[in-house]
Amino acid sequence: MVKSSFHKSADRVVLVCEDVCLDLINISNKQFKGRRKGNLYLTSHRIIFLNSDNEDALKSFNIPFVSVEGVDLVQPLFSANYLKGKVKAQPNGNFEGEVNFKLFFTHGGATELRQAVLSAVTMDLQAAEAAGCLNGGQMEDGSKVSTEAAAAFQGVQPSASNYQNGPPDYAPPPYFESIRYLFGVQPGDYLVSLTDTPHEVLENPGASGSILFLTENKRCIMKTVQKKEKALLTELFQEYYNNLVQNPKTLLPKYFDCYPCKNRKITLSVMNNIFPTSIQLHQKFDLKGSTYKRKASKKETSKKSPTYKDLDFMKKHPEGIFLENKTYDTLFETMEKDCKLLESFKIIDYSLLLGVYFVKSDSTALDRNDANDFPSGATLAWTKNGDRLALYMGIIDILQKYDAKKKLEHCLKSVITDGKAVSVQNPQIYSERFLEFIKTKVFKKINTS
Secondary structure, eight states: OEEEOOOSSSSOEEEEEEEEEEEEOSOSSGGGOEEEEEEEEEESSEEEEEESOTTSSOOEEEEEGGGEEEEEEEOOSSSOEEEEEEEEOOTTOSOOSEEEEEEEETTSOHHHHHHHHHHHHHHHHHHHHHTTOOSSSBOTTSOBOOOHHHHHHHOOOOOGGGGTTOOSSSOOHHHHHHHHHHTTOOHHHHHHHHHSSOOEEEOOOSSSOOOEEEOTTSSEEEEEEOHHHHHHHHHHHHHHHHHHHHOTTOOSOOEEEEEEOTTSSOEEEEEEOOSOSSSOOSEEEEEOSOOTTOSOOHHHHTSSSOOBOHHHHHHHOTTOEEEOHHHHHHHHHHHHHHHHHHHHTTEEOOEEEEEEEEGGGOGGGTTOOSGGGSSTTOEEEEOTTOOEEEEEEEEEOOOEEOOHHHHHHHHHHHHHSOTTTSSOOOHHHHHHHHHHHIIIIIEEESOOO
8 A cells, every 4th residue: 555745844754655575685683584564664865664563673674765776676477566676784773784675565556666756856856946055956066966866766876965055944854864873863763753653742841932742752852943943053053063973972952853834934843852761760950050030930840740940959959969080071071062062153041951860769770880771871970978870961942042132131130130140141151151050060070189
């Protein structure tokens, strides 16, 4: 069964084929060999096979067009049509080397798949031209534009470097795709995260008014982005992307994609979920380094899992949280790079979102002595009393610029209270105060000698 679904977004689903069989012939991992049945998704940049057997070791198989060779349509007289080809391993994939594959379409769809690929090529070229990054089929620097779909069926090998200047209105697919690869997000898992089941609406403790969604598998956060925030993201995206590549330990949000809503006034961004899904955190904090009214409201504290603020942290952890010397130094080397980038684009109002897990409350975790023993992303720490903690953290809300409105807000609040204490500051002072608070009030070295 074949379903068509065209969307004007970055990496979009173009075609869905049900009851497709995948046969991996020479894959190195023996448990992945053999034929499996499932659904096939054609996006604008890849073919994704999702196994219908949830108990199988191979949950999904990704065939990016940039890494596929020798694609051929075989139409036997007395059996199902199939596509065959060879795909090279990609970073963070589930196999190494090269693998020969066959895709069997027991209910038809092989021919439709080829036609859909050609349609995807046309749509990508039209979208790029509409965005202003094409001029007669060329980029501003004169390089030819080609999509991954064209690469698979026409022998072209595109590269993200074709987009090095970036179009004016959105980040092109190779950037988002590279970010997902860089942080180990499998295409099949990502697709399921966004489309498998309805998303949970989260309460936003901030004042931005943005709507937050949590995907069913809790791996991604979806957040509405206003027009001016989208413009700022576009402005800083090249430097932001460079920072992710050069500084893989960055605490900045990992933007996996952005999708415009129908009315075009709001964009839905998809980011990594900082917090783990397999353990329940005991405390959450949103820290800006400000003390003016930085206390969680009664409504917030009455929630089952409240998000506390700066003054709450100082009350609950008056001595701070202690890190090993090397961990402390590495953390702040990373944070200083992140803040320098944000300061260069005059960005303020960002926070450190910090999740705290008390290990002593979990008897099964008492013998865990390494961060790798906890869900991915953990940083081990201790309280003043020696209680062991697992921390999860990231910098959030990075799309607020220090504009005329914010300058006026700072002036008005400075009349009421100490100007240095209010949250709104010019970017340099905001960055310095933020880092100083995190360095001295939140985290401390175990051995300061």
